Amino acid sequence: AGVASGLVVVDGRPGLGPDRTGRAFGATVNLAARVQSVASPGAVVLAETTAALVGDTIALQPLGSRKLKGIDTPVALYKASCTKPVEPGMVLRTRPVRVPLSGRDAERAVIERHWAKVCGGGFSHVTVRGEPGIGKTRLVADCLDELERWGHGVKRLACHPRALDIPFFPFLVALKRDRAFGSGDAAALLNRLETAAEGTWQERRQRRTETIAALAQHFAGEGKPAALWLDDEQWADPSTAETLAALVSCRPSGLLVLTTTRTPADTPSDEGEIRLGRLRPDDTRKIVALLLDGSGKAGSPGLIDALVHRSEGVPIFAEELALDMRLRLDEEARSGQAGAATIVPPSLVQLLQARIGRLTVARPLMRIVATLDRSIPISVLRDLWTAPGRLEAALDELAAAGLAELTLGKGEEENRLNIRHQLIADCAYDMILKRDRPHLHSANADALAARRARGIFVVPRLQADQLERAGRLREAAVFWAEAGRAASAQLADAEAAGLFRHALDLVPQLGPEDRDWSRQFEADTLLALYPSVTGAFGYLPAGNELSARLATVTAGVGGADRVLAALFVQWIDRLVQGDIDGAQDLVVGLSPMMLAGNQDLHALVMHRLVGSTHMFRGEFPEARLHLSAFIEGYRPEDHAEPLRAFGATENLSTVLSCIAAMEAITGTSEGTDRAVAAALSAAQVTGHPHT
Numbered sequence: 001a002g003v004a005s006g007l008v009v010v011d012g013r014p015g016l017g018p019d020r021t022g023r024a025f026g027a028t029v030n031l032a033a034r035v036q037s038v039a040s041p042g043a044v045v046l047a048e049t050t051a052a053l054v055g056d057t058i059a060l061q062p063l064g065s066r067k068l069k070g071i072d073t074p075v076a077l078y079k080a081s082c083t084k085p086v087e088p089g090m091v092l093r094t095r096p097v098r099v100p101l102s103g104r105d106a107e108r109a110v111i112e113r114h115w116a117k118v119c120g121g122g123f124s125h126v127t128v129r130g131e132p133g134i135g136k137t138r139l140v141a142d143c144l145d146e147l148e149r150w151g152h153g154v155k156r157l158a159c160h161p162r163a164l165d166i167p168f169f170p171f172l173v174a175l176k177r178d179r180a181f182g183s184g185d186a187a188a189l190l191n192r193l194e195t196a197a198e199g200t201w202q203e204r205r206q207r208r209t210e211t212i213a214a215l216a217q218h219f220a221g222e223g224k225p226a227a228l229w230l231d232d233e234q235w236a237d238p239s240t241a242e243t244l245a246a247l248v249s250c251r252p253s254g255l256l257v258l259t260t261t262r263t264p265a266d267t268p269s270d271e272g273e274i275r276l277g278r279l280r281p282d283d284t285r286k287i288v289a290l291l292l293d294g295s296g297k298a299g300s301p302g303l304i305d306a307l308v309h310r311s312e313g314v315p316i317f318a319e320e321l322a323l324d325m326r327l328r329l330d331e332e333a334r335s336g337q338a339g340a341a342t343i344v345p346p347s348l349v350q351l352l353q354a355r356i357g358r359l360t361v362a363r364p365l366m367r368i369v370a371t372l373d374r375s376i377p378i379s380v381l382r383d384l385w386t387a388p389g390r391l392e393a394a395l396d397e398l399a400a401a402g403l404a405e406l407t408l409g410k411g412e413e414e415n416r417l418n419i420r421h422q423l424i425a426d427c428a429y430d431m432i433l434k435r436d437r438p439h440l441h442s443a444n445a446d447a448l449a450a451r452r453a454r455g456i457f458v459v460p461r462l463q464a465d466q467l468e469r470a471g472r473l474r475e476a477a478v479f480w481a482e483a484g485r486a487a488s489a490q491l492a493d494a495e496a497a498g499l500f501r502h503a504l505d506l507v508p509q510l511g512p513e514d515r516d517w518s519r520q521f522e523a524d525t526l527l528a529l530y531p532s533v534t535g536a537f538g539y540l541p542a543g544n545e546l547s548a549r550l551a552t553v554t555a556g557v558g559g560a561d562r563v564l565a566a567l568f569v570q571w572i573d574r575l576v577q578g579d580i581d582g583a584q585d586l587v588v589g590l591s592p593m594m595l596a597g598n599q600d601l602h603a604l605v606m607h608r609l610v611g612s613t614h615m616f617r618g619e620f621p622e623a624r625l626h627l628s629a630f631i632e633g634y635r636p637e638d639h640a641e642p643l644r645a646f647g648a649t650e651n652l653s654t655v656l657s658c659i660a661a662m663e664a665i666t667g668t669s670e671g672t673d674r675a676v677a678a679a680l681s682a683a684q685v686t687g688h689p690h691t
Contacts, residue, residue: 002036004028004047031075034068038077048076048149064151076149099290099319101142103283104135107274111143114272115256119225123251127233128260130276133316133421136260139276140229144258153226155219159235161422162373165461165483165499167239167492168193170230171215185218193490205535208491215243220252233261238494238536278313287315291322292329316421317348323402324351352427355401361389362397369404369419370428371440371469373462377414378406383447442470460486461499468506474514477506481525488528493535500529523553527565544573564602568646571609575616584613601642604630608651612658620662630655653682 006028031047039045051060059081065074101108107128114124128136144154157170166172172193178186192211219228230236230244248257265273279287288307307325311318359366364387369376372384378395385391395417398404403424407416419425432440445466448458464479484499503525510518530546550569567587574583587609611626634652643651660675667675 001044002032002034002039002047003044003050004032004035005049006031030070031068034071035075035077038063038066038068039079044080046078046080048078051076051078054080062148062151065149099287101135101138102286102315103279104139104276107139107276108143110274111140111258115143115147115225115227118227118254118256121253123253123255123257124272125248125257125259126272126274127265128258128274128276129265130262131314132262133314133423134276134278135315136262136276137231138315139274140231140258140260144227144229147227153221153224155226155228156231157229158231159233159237159240161232161235162462162465164235164237165487165495166237166459167487167490167495168215168243169237170240171219171243174219189214189218204491212239212243212246216247216250219247220250221255223252223254225254225256227256227258229258229260231260233259234263237492239490239492279315279318280313281308284308284311284313284315284318287318288322291319292326316423320348320402321351324355327355327402348423349427352424353431355403356424356428356431359397359401361387362394362401365391365394365398366403366428367432367440368444369417370425370432371437372444372466374419374422374425375416377416379414380447380451381417383450384444437469438471441466442472445470445472445475459483464502473506473509474517477503477510477521477525480506481521481528484525484532485528488532491535493532496532497529497536500525500532504529519553519557523550523557526550526553527569530569564605565646568605568609571613575613580613580616584610584617587613600633601639604633604639604643604651605646607633608646608655611655615658615662620666623662624659627655627659650682653679656682 006026008024008026008028010024028049031049035045035047045063046054046060060078061081063077063079065076067074111126114126117124128140130136144156148154155174157174159170163169172190175186175190175193179190189211192214221228228247230240233241233244236244244257244259265275285304285308288304288311292304303325307318307321311321356363356366365381365385368381368384372380378391381395382391385394387394395404395406398417399406402420404420405418407418409415419428429437445463448463448466452458452463460479460483464476464483467473467476467479470476480499480503484496484503487493487496487499504522507518507522526546526549530550533541533545546569571583571587574580587606607626607630611623611630614620614623614626631652636652640650640652656675656679660672660679663675664672
């Protein structure tokens with residue numbers, strides 16, 4: 001079937017029965033017939049006029065532009081694949097008020113020039129920079145919409161301010177979307193990212209390197225001209241930044257990478273950079289006039305000039321000012337009371353606060369959204385909705401006021417409510433009394449906990465943030481640490497370090513009733529933080545930051561396991577500082593105490609520490625005594641996994657390497673060869689590549 005939408009002429013008398021419905025004539029009917037000629041049996045193909053109307057409820061596959069018989073210009077066609085799920089009873093207002101892109105012809109030309117390079121088999125990376133609201137997202141979105149209409153592949157990724165510590169966040173979202181459309185490669189990558197890495201530190205590090213390479217390959221495309229867009233790069237988590245760098249360094253042919261950011265460039269601009277400035281007054285006037293069109297005041301130069309002046313060349317300001325004015329003028333026309341609507345608010349913040357203040361049934365919903373997130377699944381809002389009336393009515397009012405959009409999920413994605421931009425959410429939050437905020441955040445945290453109890457995944461960082469804002473600091477600290485361990489399992493060391501530090505920052509704020517718990521929590525979290533800081537920044541920064549604090553905390557908490565872990569950290573710190581004698585005094589003095597508790601494990605660790613330190617001091621007989629004791633007591637099935645808590649190396653390989661080094665200095669050639677072979681053999685078995 002072929003479908004087109006538009007004006008037609010109908011003869012007869014429609015509505016009087018099946019035999020008197022009349023016939024339709026005109027260009028739209030002709031277009032539908034030509035579109036039908038393109039469709040294969042059983043398929044439904046839509047012209048662009050229809051796709052624009054139903055794209056939010058029907059999944060569409062772009063077919064590119066075709067030259068159709070009897071039609072002067074090429075027509076963009078789309079194949080309907082499936083119906084998207086719709087929330088029961090929801091009134092769909094998914095499209096915000098949009099006006100044509102204005103004043104960006106030069107910037108569009110730059111992107112088009114880079115696209116031409118990609119179409120010729122090249123690679124290009126363009127960064128669009130500018131202040132918030134200047135139109136970075138709109139510029140790139142318009143360009144990519146056009147590429148999609150021509151049937152080219154486009155992937156859109158977005159970073160988020162509350163996902164700074166979630167490894168690979170925008171790639172995870174995009175992979176879930178790809179998986180929903182049947183991509184086996186995306187499903188395999190998601191499984192890899194969502195499964196905690198196991199094995200030695202080196203094995204996990206290698207796994208991370210391979211994962212980043214696989215992500216880069218997946219998003220590089222298949223060599224056909226395609227575009228990848230990363231929006232709000234300033235909020236990219238370190239793993240995302242590393243993956244983007246890997247992708248760009250590969251320079252895959254046929255790919256245009258676009259990034260948008262508000263971060264100024266460290267170096268002068270080059271061919272691959274666009275810096276967006278403010279609009280000229282004439283371009284701003286076009287935006288305002290188009291949005292006011294139909295309000296009865298479109299021809300009022302004084303009103304338009306006032307709005308242009310107040311918007312100061314920032315497109316989003318111009319849109320919001322004109323949209324608000326149009327809503328007020330429409331309300332004035334309905335009520336018959338003239339005069340107040342034409343007063344221009346002194347600032348955009350006051351304008352948005354006034355619009356939020358005019359909400360009725362949607363006001364409780366706006367408070368929920370402002371305290372939770374800019375983009376929220378509808379199912380979460382249903383869990384939180386306790387106000388009188390139906391949630392659908394509140395959703396409809398928010399969308400009608402131009403404050404939010406409803407986005408229908410694709411495949412496994414949930415339908416979501418999206419606040420149009422961050423300034424709206426900030427204004428709504430500022431309007432909530434400070435005394436009311438903890439209660440709202442606490443209700444959000446409880447709703448998220450209920451979802452977790454039902455087996456629905458909730459990002460630990462989101463739960464932690466709501467608990468912290470609610471003043472429930474002990475619970476928040478636990479979730480921040482949980483988020484840190486989840487990041488650490490993926491060897492996302494920089495993200496994990498940030499999350500653990502956030503958990504530790506809450507400890508001094510806890511009350512005296514939590515003193516015993518907080519000491520144990522602080523000790524355990526510091527020990528979890530140490531390998532993350534080491535992995536991200538090296539042994540020296542880790543020691544400078546954590547060694548003294550660990551010593552103090554573990555001394556107060558006790559427990560042989562904690563003390564041994566803290567001892568290991570301090571030992572490494574002294575070695576890195578070059579204080580070999582201090583490291584020797586530390587381990588020799590504490591050796592007797594370490595024989596308590598898990599004696600086998602503690603004895604092995606102490607033999608490694610004491611033996612290595614003797615080796616560094618040149619005391620080889622004593623070193624051999626302790627290192628040989630380690631080898632004699634070591635059982636891989638019992639000791640390999642628990643020993644991985646100590647350091648970034650595989651302990652057996654390290655001990656054998658120490659023996660090989662001493663043999664090379666004082667032994668025979670044959671003995672050295674045997675010792676080296678033993679160390680290399682252990683390295684192969686345990687995955688210890690740098691041995």
